[in-house]
Amino acid sequence: MAKNYNSDQAKIYIICSDLCSEQFEKGLKDKNYDGDITVLPSYKKLPRGYIQVAALKSPDLDFSLTSPIANIVLGKPGKIDLSLFKDLPKTKTPEHLETLTRKITQNIKGINFKDVYQGFVLQGTKVLNGHVVSLRGTKTLQEWIMNALAIQIPILPFWSQELSKNTKLQAKLSSAKVHLGFLIQYALMAKQVFDGVEKAKNNSGKGLPLNVTGYSRGGGLAVLVSLATFITNALPVQMLTFAGPRVGDPNFKWIFDLLINKAIRVVNMADIVPVLPPESIEIAGQTFEYAHVGKEASFLWQTGDLINNHLEYDNAVKLNVPTITPPMPNKPVTGRP
Numbered sequence: 001m002a003k004n005y006n007s008d009q010a011k012i013y014i015i016c017s018d019l020c021s022e023q024f025e026k027g028l029k030d031k032n033y034d035g036d037i038t039v040l041p042s043y044k045k046l047p048r049g050y051i052q053v054a055a056l057k058s059p060d061l062d063f064s065l066t067s068p069i070a071n072i073v074l075g076k077p078g079k080i081d082l083s084l085f086k087d088l089p090k091t092k093t094p095e096h097l098e099t100l101t102r103k104i105t106q107n108i109k110g111i112n113f114k115d116v117y118q119g120f121v122l123q124g125t126k127v128l129n130g131h132v133v134s135l136r137g138t139k140t141l142q143e144w145i146m147n148a149l150a151i152q153i154p155i156l157p158f159w160s161q162e163l164s165k166n167t168k169l170q171a172k173l174s175s176a177k178v179h180l181g182f183l184i185q186y187a188l189m190a191k192q193v194f195d196g197v198e199k200a201k202n203n204s205g206k207g208l209p210l211n212v213t214g215y216s217r218g219g220g221l222a223v224l225v226s227l228a229t230f231i232t233n234a235l236p237v238q239m240l241t242f243a244g245p246r247v248g249d250p251n252f253k254w255i256f257d258l259l260i261n262k263a264i265r266v267v268n269m270a271d272i273v274p275v276l277p278p279e280s281i282e283i284a285g286q287t288f289e290y291a292h293v294g295k296e297a298s299f300l301w302q303t304g305d306l307i308n309n310h311l312e313y314d315n316a317v318k319l320n321v322p323t324i325t326p327p328m329p330n331k332p333v334t335g336r337p
Contacts, residue, residue: 013242019134054192116140213239226260278290
């Protein structure tokens with residue numbers, strides 16, 4: 001079993017994943033819903049002691065199929081105008097990042113805004129092993145488009161400024177890059193995450209770690225949230241995700257692994273999502289390299305259907321399906337066992 005993998009904690013985070021989905025669905029149906037997870041069906045399964053301190057909400061970028069971002073994802077002629085994002089690497093705080101990203105995306109032709117729930121922040125206790133940020137998986141076509149926007153841009157400067165204090169990191173900082181689609185989705189709620197974690201930290205006193213979790217797309221966002229909160233909120237961070245994709249290049253992986261030494265990715269070897277984006281991908285004439293962060297806890301749950309292979313993490317975790325430490329192959333396992 002992968003070092004630091006805790007099956008009991010994994011079961012709690014699967015419940016959190018279910019709550020994220022229920023929160024999203026209730027938000028669509030009830031315009032007056034405020035993101036409170038205590039009113040959701042799965043809340044009764046959550047161990048007592050957690051206190052919700054934030055509901056994370058950000059725009060679901062409603063693309064037209066002729067928008068610049070949709071065009072590049074769909075492989076249509078032309079290039080995405082990266083000059084739209086030229087000021088992102090100049091942001092100095094999470095608040096600045098979220099404000100600027102909202103402004104940029106509002107100005108992209110063919111995009112409309114529609115706020116939806118993305119997850120929540122829980123204040124925890126020592127017995128519960130700390131606080132939790134939980135992020136949901138993909139629910140909309142627009143999010144699938146953003147997930148496929150695998151062009152890379154440099155890591156953010158307020159991260160770089162803090163990291164550059166460590167001489168071991170300086171050589172990696174100038175070239176480390178991350179997935180643009182995931183970065184935008186994180187950036188649209190960056191201040192909310194920062195504020196929620198600060199509230200949990202201040203309410204409970206210093207010393208408790210932050211546990212960041214997410215499923216699928218949420219697993220990708222969890223990588224960015226883990227690094228960002230480690231740097232900007234100045235507290236210990238642990239990450240445990242399910243079905244998470246690759247998020248950054250090898251230099252980003254090197255930085256992440258150096259700073260976040262308790263990071264586990266739970267993956268089904270029959271699931272295609274954890275092998276995306278590919279280790280090397282060409283987009284609009286450019287080649288981008290990707291690498292997974294952290295350690296892997298792999299299991300095999302083959303249903304014979306790619307979609308179901310991606311959806312069965314809750315059953316596998318609840319049934320204590322054994323995990324192994326060797327990394328999974330670069331493509332999903334085929335055939336039934």
